[in-house]
Amino acid sequence: xxxxxxxxxxxxxxxxxxxxxxxxxxxxxxxxxxxxxxxxxxxxxxxxxxxxxxxxxxxxxxxxxxxxxxxxxxxxxxxxxxxxxxxxxxxxxxxxxxxxxxxxxxxxxxxxxxxxxxxxxxxxxxxxxxxxxxxxxxxxxxxxxxxxxxxxxxxxxxxxxxxxxxxxxxxxxxxxxxxxxxxxxxxxxxxxxxxxxxxxxxxxxxxxxxxxxxxxxxxxxxxxxxxxxxxxxxxxxxxxxxxxxxxxxxxxxxxxxxxxxxxxxxxxxxxxxxxxxxxxxxxxxxxxxxxxxxxxxxxxxxxxxxxxxxxxxxxxxxxxxxxxxxxxxxxxxxxxxxxxxxxxxxxxxxxxxxxxxxxxxxxxxxxxxxxxxxxxxxxxxxxxxxxxxxxxxxxxxxxxxxxxxxxxxxxxxxxxxxxxxxxxxxxxxxxxxxxxxxxxxxxxxxxxxxxxxxxxxxxxxxxxxxxxxxxxxxxxxxxxxxxxxxxxxxxxxxxxxxxxxxxxxxxxxxxxxxxxxxxxxxxxxxxxxxxxxxxxxxxxxxxxxxxxxxxxxxxxxxxxxxxxxxxxxxxxxxxxxxxxxxxxxxxxxxxxxxxxxxxxxxxxxxxxxxxxxxxxxxxxxxxxxxxxxxxxxxxxxxxxxxxxxxxxxxxxxxxxxxxxxxxxxxxxxxxxxxxxxxxxxxxxxxxxxxxxxxxxxxxxxxxxxxxx
RNA sequence: GCCCCGGUAGCUCAGCUGGAUAGAGCAACUGACUUCUAAUCAGUAGGUCACAGGUUCGAAUCCUGUCCGGGGUGCCA
Numbered sequence: 001x002x003x004x005x006x007x008x009x010x011x012x013x014x015x016x017x018x019x020x021x022x023x024x025x026x027x028x029x030x031x032x033x034x035x036x037x038x039x040x041x042x043x044x045x046x047x048x049x050x051x052x053x054x055x056x057x058x059x060x061x062x063x064x065x066x067x068x069x070x071x072x073x074x075x076x077x078x079x080x081x082x083x084x085x086x087x088x089x090x091x092x093x094x095x096x097x098x099x100x101x102x103x104x105x106x107x108x109x110x111x112x113x114x115x116x117x118x119x120x121x122x123x124x125x126x127x128x129x130x131x132x133x134x135x136x137x138x139x140x141x142x143x144x145x146x147x148x149x150x151x152x153x154x155x156x157x158x159x160x161x162x163x164x165x166x167x168x169x170x171x172x173x174x175x176x177x178x179x180x181x182x183x184x185x186x187x188x189x190x191x192x193x194x195x196x197x198x199x200x201x202x203x204x205x206x207x208x209x210x211x212x213x214x215x216x217x218x219x220x221x222x223x224x225x226x227x228x229x230x231x232x233x234x235x236x237x238x239x240x241x242x243x244x245x246x247x248x249x250x251x252x253x254x255x256x257x258x259x260x261x262x263x264x265x266x267x268x269x270x271x272x273x274x275x276x277x278x279x280x281x282x283x284x285x286x287x288x289x290x291x292x293x294x295x296x297x298x299x300x301x302x303x304x305x306x307x308x309x310x311x312x313x314x315x316x317x318x319x320x321x322x323x324x325x326x327x328x329x330x331x332x333x334x335x336x337x338x339x340x341x342x343x344x345x346x347x348x349x350x351x352x353x354x355x356x357x358x359x360x361x362x363x364x365x366x367x368x369x370x371x372x373x374x375x376x377x378x379x380x381x382x383x384x385x386x387x388x389x390x391x392x393x394x395x396x397x398x399x400x401x402x403x404x405x406x407x408x409x410x411x412x413x414x415x416x417x418x419x420x421x422x423x424x425x426x427x428x429x430x431x432x433x434x435x436x437x438x439x440x441x442x443x444x445x446x447x448x449x450x451x452x453x454x455x456x457x458x459x460x461x462x463x464x465x466x467x468x469x470x471x472x473x474x475x476x477x478x479x480x481x482x483x484x485x486x487x488x489x490x491x492x493x494x495x496x497x498x499x500x501x502x503x504x505x506x507x508x509x510x511x512x513x514x515x516x517x518x519x520x521x522x523x524x525x526x527x528x529x530x531x532x533x534x535x536x537x538x539x540x541x542x543x544x545x546x547x548x549x550x551x552x553x554x555x556x557x558x559x560x561x562x563x564x565x566x567x568x569x570x571x572x573x574x575x576x577x578x579x580x581x582x583x584x585x586x587x588x589x590x591x592x593x594x595x596x597x598x599x600x601x602x603x604x605x606x607x608x609x610x611x612x613x614x615x616x617x618x619x620x621x622x623x624x625x626x627x628x629x630x631x632x633x634x635x636x637x638x639x640x641x642x643x644x645x646x647x648x649x650x651x652x653x654x655x656x657x658x659x660x661x662x663x664x665x666x667x668x669x670x671x672x673x674x675x676x677x678x679x680x681x682x683x684x685x686x687x688x689x690x691x692x693x694x695x696x697x698x699x700x701x702x703x704x705x706x707x708x
Numbered sequence: 709g710c711c712c713c714g715g716u717a718g719c720u721c722a723g724c725u726g727g728a729u730a731g732a733g734c735a736a737c738u739g740a741c742u743u744c745u746a747a748u749c750a751g752u753a754g755g756u757c758a759c760a761g762g763u764u765c766g767a768a769u770c771c772u773g774u775c776c777g778g779g780g781u782g783c784c785a
Contacts, residue, residue, distance in 0.1 A: 035727070048727060050765060060765080089765095090728070132785080172785070280783095308709080422783055431711085436782045446785045475712060476780050500713085502778090536747065556747095568721070571713055573778080575720065585747055586733040587721085594747050602744045652722065655732085662748060671744045686744095708747075 002632055003103070004095050005034055007080060008045050012091075015070045016052075023055065040626060043083070043092035050089060060089030067091050097625045101616035101685070104632055108688040110611055114695045117159040117639065125163045125457055126152050128469035129388070132169035133375035134178040136200025137382055137521045139576060140471075140504040140511065146565035147501055148469040149388040150647035150700045157699055158642035163461060167394045167453065168379070170372050174203060176354035179367060181206035184349060196378030197522060199371055204513040210350065212343050217327040218301045221340045222274025222281075224248075225326065226295075227319050228265050236287040243295055245269050248320035255284075255291035258310040266313040268296040268323050276300050303327075358443075382521060386558060387701060394456070396449055403452035404444050407437045415487050425484040435480040450481050451488075458492055465495045467645065472500035472571065499645050502573040504565075519578065528557040531582040536708065552705045556590055559702040563589030566700055567651040587655055592693060593704055595658035595665075599690035600706040602670050606683050618681040623664035627689055630657045634692050638699060647700055654696035661689050 009030040016023045016030075030047070037046045049060040049067065056063060064086035071091065072084045083094040107113040128148020131137055152164040182202045191198050212219030226247035234240035234255065243256045247269055254269070261267055270276045271293045272283055284291045294300075298311045301323060317326065328339045356364045383390065407423055410416045417426050421440030427433065437447050457463050468478060478498035485493035503510065511518045532553045540549060564581055568574050585591065619628070633653070641649040670686060673679035694704045 032725090038723095038728070038730090042728070046728085050727075053765075088728070169785075174785075420782080424782070433711090433780095434782055439783045441783085443783090445783070471779095472713070473779055474785085477785090479712090502713085569714090572721085573714090577720095580720085580734080584734070588733085588747090590747060591733090594745085598745060598748085605744075648722090652732095655722095659732085663750095665744080666740095666749050669744060673744095707745080 002636070004080065004093070004100075005031060005045055007078075008047070008093050009034055011071050011074055012047055012067070015067060015074060018070075020066075021052075021056065023052065037090075037092065040629065042087065042090070043085075043094040044629060045093040045095075047091040047093075048089060049091070053089075061086070064089050064091050095629075097620055097628065098617035100628055100632065101619050101681075104628055105614070105616065105684050105688045106611060108631065108691055109609070109684060113635070114691060116157050117635070119161070120159040121161070122159075122464045123161040123163065123462060124155060124465035124467060125165050125461060125463040126155065126467045126469065127165040127167055127394075128152075129379075129383075129390075130167045130169065130470065131375075131379055132172075132174055133196075133372045134175045134199045135203050135375075136197055136518065137379065138511065139519045139521060139524050142386075142521055142524065142561060143501060143504050143565040143574065144469055144471070145383070145386055145388050146562040146701065147499070147570070147647060149386070150562070150566055150650070151467065151469065151499070151642075151645060152389060153699045153701060154638055154647055154650065155642045158639045160465075160642070163391045163463065164389050165392045165394060165457075166390045167396070168376070169396050170375075171357075171397045171400055173350070173354060175368065175372075176350050176357060177206040177210065178203040179357075179364065179371065180350045180353045181209065182371075183353070183367070185209075194378065194522065195371075195374035196376075197520060199375055200520075206350075207513060210346055212324075212339075213302065213329075215329055215332045215342065216324040216339045217329065218268070218303055218323045219343060220268075220270070220274070220276060220296075220301050221322065221324060221343055223268050223270045223276065223296060223301060223323050225266050225313055225317055225319050225321050225323060226252075226269035228261060228263050228267060228295075231263055234287065234289060236289075240286060240289075242289060245295065246319070252292045253290065254293055254295050255286035255289050256295045256310070258295060258297050258308055260309040261295075261312050265310075266315065266317045266319060267310050268301045268313075270294045270296055270300075385525065385554070386562075387703065392461070394453060399449045399452040399456065400444055402456075403448035403450075404438065404442075406452050406455060407444075407448055410488055415489075425480070425487060427480060427483050427487075430479075430483050432476070432480055432483060435484055437484075447477065447481065450477075451484060454481065454485055454490070454496070458490055464492065465497065466492070468496070468498045470498060470500065472502060474498070475500050497645070499570065501570045502568075504574045504576045507575055507577055519576070524561065524578065525557065527578055528560055528582055529553045532556050532560075535583075552708060555703045555705050556593060556708060559589030559593050559697070561589075562701050563592070563651060566647045567655070568648060570646065570648070589702060590708075592654050592658040592697065593702070594708060595661050596690055596693045596697070596704045597706060597708045598665060599661070599686050599693070600704075603683065603687060603690065604706075605671065606679075609680060609684050609687060613677070613680050614684045615677050615681050618678050619685055621664070621668050623660070623667045624682075624685060627657070627660045627664050627685065630660050631688060631692050634696065638696075650696055650700050654693060654700075657689070657693060657696070661686070661693070 009027045013025055013027045013030045016025055033047060033051065035046050035048065037043055049063040052063050053060045068084055068086040068091045075081060075084065079096055080099050081093050082096040085092055126148055129145050131141055152162050156162045178199055186202060224247050226245035229244040229246050229251060232242045234242055239257050241256050243254045245252055245254060245267065270281045272281055274281050276294065276296060281293055295310055298309050301311055303311050322340050324339050333339060333342060353364065357368060407416060411418065411423050416423055416437060419434065422436055423438040424434050424436040427435055435447065436445060437451065438444060457466055475498065482493050482496045485496065505511065506517060533549065537549050537553055560581060565574065637649055637653045641647055668682055670679060670682045673682055697704050
């Protein structure tokens with residue numbers, strides 16, 4: 001949407017109202033139909049005549065030709081268009097390049113073309129990054145920061161009142177695991193720097209020890225083999241069966257919904273009190289029939305993906321044995337040592353730490369505070385280096401208590417319901433699964449805190465819109481959060497938006513601490529800065545100050561990372577290969593930055609431009625026109641990026657602008673222009689181009705460099 | 709099972725509110741540095757837009773179905 005499309009639409013609407021057309025289309029209707037030709041040789045705006053053909057019962061081409069003549073006749077006074085012409089079924093409008101230059105270039109260079117759009121009186125909170133303390137910060141987290149920070153900048157420019165928020169995970173099981181390992185097993189030195197990363201290492205080692213699939217293929221203590229004695233249909237419920245299983249010298253009756261087993265089969269049986277799928281198996285009543293324990297599906301005992309099909313052991317398997325022992329991994333533990341005991345011992349260790357943390361025991365709390373700060377300090381360094389801004393930081397520890405009370409409050413109000421001893425929201429009216437908010441043991445969940453956090457955002461920060469930048473694996477979770485907030489009566493719940501994004505994966509697959517192929521942020525940072533320094537900036541050693549070389553290397557590294565992270569569809573995974581990212585030319589951040597540096601170096605050798613001396617009509621070259629056409633689009637691209645939460649649009653834009661510029665650079669010399677006045681006009685154009693590139697880069701969080 | 713997301717050149721990706729000949733980068737090949745910075749530019753080659761129907765004057769784009777890949781699916785975060 002710009003001045004020309006409005007002008008075109010107005011004129012077309014006017015002509016259409018007259019004979020012989022006599023069609024009453026509003027200016028907006030026409031503007032809707034108007035399009036930008038994919039090939040710029042077709043002009044700047046095109047009006048397709050297909051839709052009119054039916055109503056007028058004439059061929060689109062004839063209508064186009066007639067329409068072109070009449071609009072042309074009407075616009076004889078205006079010098080806005082150099083050509084209005086029908087091509088087949090289209091009416092093509094070519095904007096006069098000097099007309100455009102006259103309004104566009106001064107607006108950019110001397111006017112407010114690049115300033116923030118008018119205030120929308122809409123406060124939007126963008127929550128992003130959300131790192132966990134006691135865990136490593138890796139390249140995947142960097143994508144989130146790049147996205148969130150760019151969104152903050154873009155929305156702000158588009159006129160929103162933006163609060164950039166962080167939500168740091170400083171409580172929970174991962175911390176207990178980290179501290180458990182650190183206290184129980186670690187005997188080495190504590191490093192002086194990068195202590196956050198060190199904690200990440202502690203956490204990773206803890207996870208390795210707690211990965212019981214390395215000890216047994218079925219890490220489920222309390223689940224034993226049992227023989228099926230009888231199967232009878234359930235009297236009241238079609239999908240259920242009453243199964244009697246015998247293990248050891250006991251026979252138990254179980255109500256079971258699984259399939260794929262028969263009398264005589266040996267199946268996994270979880271006794272009352274054991275734990276399957278994270279919850280304790282208890283005596284339950286299924287439609288009037290008592291069930292003692294459960295018969296487990298493949299998935300429930302980690303032996304397959306099917307959640308309905310009951311796992312069946314070979315017929316010669318011993319009955320009444322722990323399945324974890326039967327399926328133990330050879331060599332993982334000495335044969336004399338019990339897998340079950342080892343699993344239980346390690347789990348107990350972690351849960352003792354977790355419990356102590358929740359009870360606020362002094363010693364462990366001190367350790368928590370101290371180590372938490374190590375991580376926080378490291379995050380600060382990372383954000384500072386990346387130039388990411390936060391206006392407010394929430395901590396999970398701040399909302400964990402309030403979350404529980406909010407849930408209880410809304411349980412009493414009848415908004416939330418009790419189910420199987422736990423509390424949650426019934427979202428079946430929205431065709432969403434039940435949303436668990438408080439565990440049956442009364443402890444909170446991630447969801448509990450999210451509800452309290454949202455309440456805080458609405459009530460204390462008075463936000464109108466709330467954006468959550470969180471990876472796509474949590475899409476369902478946020479749908480549930482927002483619907484629950486709606487049930488709780490928050491009017492702004494509909495204005496919450498989860499911005500999902502894909503993972504950063506390696507060519508060989510996902511990053512995983514188990515495979516040990518995680519690329520830490522610090523590694524990315526170091527390798528990138530190093531490559532840029534040695535490959536590109538070494539030629540300036542001695543010429544530039546050491547400070548400038550360092551500063552430039554950092555900015556170019558940031559440009560590489562952020563542009564690389566943002567120039568993808570949000571939903572898609574990014575395949576990350578460090579060597580490619582450090583060496584690639586072409587569609588990259590440095591390509592765009594290089595275009596800016598070229599402009600800066602030309603301008604540095606020219607005199608200051610006098611606004612009154614610019615003769616815009618001299619800018620007639622095709623490549624110059626392409627650049628100007630692109631420049632004019634800047635505001636609408638940024639606004640669209642803000643509305644659709646797609647910083648990528650800004651990347652695509654600034655890349656094509658840089659490409660247009662480089663083409664112009666080859667064809668239209670500035671310093672060696674034929675005449676002095678042409679030099680001035682071109683200088684003004686490249687100045688405007690440079691300013692737009694710089695602003696666009698700034699909006700994706702990248703600082704341009706004057707030379708590189 | 710159900711829900712969500714994706715499938716475009718050898719590779720990595722744009723294009724998706726329907727519109728003119730489906731575009732970039734990388735890799736390959738050809739050419740351009742006595743020239744405002746070659747981190748560049750000009751060119752060659754590379755396509756059954758997963759598949760099949762449907763809607764339409766017109767479909768990579770919208771609808772339906774199928775296949776393939778990823779994610780999620782009540783006591784993890």
